[in-house]
Amino acid sequence: MPRFGLASAAQRLRELLNGPRLLVPLGFAERAPLDFRFLGRALIQAALVGLAAGLAGAAFFAALEYLSRLLLEDLAGYVPVRARGEQFAASGHGTPFRPWLLVLIPALGGLGAGLVARWVPEVRGGGADPTIEAFHYRGGMLRRRLIWAKPLASLFTLGTGGAGGREGPTMLIGGAIGSSVARALGLSARERRILLVAGVAAGISAVFRTPLGAALLAVELLYRDGFESDALIPSVLSSVTAYSVVISIFGESTLFTHAPRFPFVPAHLPLYGLLALVVASVAVGFLAVFGATRRGFSKLPLPEWLRPALGGLALGILATAAITLLGAGTTQPGQGLGILGGGYGAVQAAISGASWLPLGWNGVLLLVGLALLKIFASSLTIGSGGSAGDFAPSLAIGGLLGGAFGRAAQLLLHDPRIDPGAFALVGMGAFYAGIAHVPLAALVLVCELAGNYDLLVPLMLALGISFVVLRKKGIYEAQVATLADSPVHRDAIMLDMLRTAHVSELMVSGRPFASFSPGSSAQDVIDKVGDADWQNVFPVVDAEQRLLGLVTSEAAHVLAQQADDARWTIVADMMQPAVWVRQDDDLHTATKALVESGLRELPVVDAERRVIGFLDEADIAKLHLSSATRAEAGPG
Known part of the structure; x- marks a missing residue:
């Protein structure tokens, strides 16, 4: 919150009382009783936003899968690794591996994304920061053109192998849909902000298939310490609606396949605590690399629209070199290792194993190496201005580190009860909860991915440690500390103070x-x-x-x-x-x-x-x- 003196405080009080009547958030329920007519309208509108965002997310997912298969698999001969929930369209995989094409294709995709960003700058990067800024500072307003510009730029970036996630783009697409619906209906700024958040929840749910976790993430993402209680119920309904649309089209499945249960072993809690410290330490390095890459690209004497192409070229060289060197012992040439794309396929290997993942210490070292490569790959894609999310790479890095940690613990302690898959899932949650300041959402997301609450206690410990260690650092610059620091609630909190004294x-x-x-x-x-x-x-x-x-x-x-x-x-x-x-x-x-x-x-x-x-x-x-x-x- 900006600092101000006594005179400006008095002036602010005068402006507040002379200005239009303020709608106090529902969090101050004692003095702002729940308006059921308002809530009823908001729920109907949220369901409408969820339906639209679910259809948009499904279309984006299908288009992205077909484009990446056409360019990367059928043209370049690249063989990606996929998580269970990413299996969509069939490919013959008969194309011989063409390394030179794998170098060029991400660069061409970056060029396409850069040209789109030349006209709509908000498409650069993920979707979180523009959405958070729109909520706090622009009355929930996102430009309508983002509904088509963001998926187009993201198709260029991700369809050609960009090392980012789908969730960031669909988050912004869903938010733009919510904002546009609110404007079309002539709603107030308060209702527009709520539908913006509901759209974000629907966008995440449409591609990640965790309806409750997506709703919690949408309301928790706005603050470093706190969440937007007004938007929770509409976000849940919007998220459930979008999830229902997607599974009606593609079928019901979780993103990852894993062991049916993860028995709780109290003796393993110190290991989960140590994992959280390791993950948090690597997260600090990730944020440093990410920030340095972004600053480095911003200083290049190149047009801004050309920088994503350079980032794509660097990514293509990095991925091709890694596939050639690290994948020499894999089953087929061009075998992907999760460096391109979101990286969920590599996390799937960390959870349940894979034919290309060696046993023993070689497997541990490979997972650690892939996590480090993913840090640089995602930094090149997003830091150069590519249109891709940071959500998937963050989960991938944490999952790879967790899987490596679990395998190392298994080898050192000779304890058959240690399940590397459990450590991979906890590592995912701890990494993202720390850098995004969303411990509650990350807790529920991982439980939904696991299909049960067996990991609840290890997650509570690991996420708590990670959240505390990374308290002063974060990946989203637009986040504000608390509700009191948001212009949306600052006046409401002032009025609440006046009413209670x-x-x-x-x-x-x-x-x-x-x-x-x-x-x-x-x-x-x-x-x-x-x-x-x-x-x-x-x-x-x-x-x-x-x-x-x-x-x-x-x-x-x-x-x-x-x-x-x-x-x-x-x-x-x-x-x-x-x-x-x-x-x-x-x-x-x-x-x-x-x-x-x-x-x-x-x-x-x-x-x-x-x-x-x-x-x-x-x-x-x-x-x-x-x-x-x-x-x-x-x-x-």
Whole structure:
């Protein structure tokens, strides 16, 4: 949250009370009761967004599979490794491996993505940061052209082997659909933001097939510490709808195949804790490489639209060299190792084994090597401006490291109860939870991938450690720390603070003050106001000390400059109507009274309207400043 002083805090209070009526988030339920009509509309709209995003995600997945098979397999002779949930269209695999084409094809794809980005810059990279920025700073507005531009740029990047994921693009596509539906229906900014998040959930669910995890990820991704509770229920419905659409078309299956159960062994918890530390350490390196690559490409003396082509060329060289050198002992030439694409096929091998993955320490070293190669491959693709997500590479790196760790533990401890597949799944969750600050979503995502909650306790431990270690680092620059740091909720939190505090907490009482009767002379007013060292407002009272009106120090100073008028003026002529607050009023009511009256100070009266103290605008501003400072500092 930006730092500000007492004067700006007071001005912000005035703007807040003078501005349009604010819709307080449902998180402040005590003062913002649930509007079931609003919720009903939101659910219907979320289902509509989920349907559209599910169809768009299915079409994108099908087009991407066909394009990658045509260019990489049928043309270049590349043989990718796939997870179970990625099996889609058949290919003859009869084309001989052509390494020179595998070098060139990603470069051509990068060129196509760069040309699209020349006209629609938001298609660069994944989909998280533009979506987060749209939520916090643009009222949930994403341009409609992203609905076609993002899939087109991502088809160029991923269809030619770009080392990124599908989830990032479909996240942005779904968000753009949600934003467009909201605008077409003429919805408010609040509803538009909710549908944006619901669209993100639907986009993730459409390709990852984890409906609850996708919904939680969509609401948790916006903050480093917190989640968007308003959008949770619509996101769940949108995610379920998109998931239902996709499995109706492609059939029901989880992304990975794995052992049916993972028995919980308490003695293995220290191993999971150590895995989390290893994964978090590698994640720090990944973020450093990713950031350095992006900065390096940004400094190249090349047109921005040409940089993804250079990144694609470097990726093609890296992947071809790795396939040639590391894959010398595989079953067929051109055998992929998960360096291109999202890398889920390599994770599948880490979970359940594969014919190309050696046993023993050679397998451990190969998995570690693939994880490191994936770091550089994904950095080249995304860091150069290619249109691909960071979600899949992050999961792949964590899964490969976890699989290697599990195999190493098995070899060292000779414990048959150690399942490398369990460590691979936990490694996936720990890596992404740490760099994206989404521990709850990652926990549920992995449980959905596993098909059960056997790994719940190891995941809680590993994700907690990773989250704490990577607390100060993250991959999404647009994330804000908490709800209090988001412009969306900052005003709502201020209003919540005003509604929970009362005048009695801030009023000045028991201090002598000057007052006047209606018949007091103007000269008496001028003298007493001149002697006052703290009052700005002076009560006018009757014989029983009941408040009748007010005289301000400004009025007295003006009158002092007009000696002729002051001679004939009495208080009844110069006083203004009485404005007051009671000590049991909340500060929201008091601030409205201050703003509407234009006064900097108000008298506080009892039941008989006798003045018992004063409330100063500056004290309210100090309270707001103190609350803002605490929110900025965070818990503790």
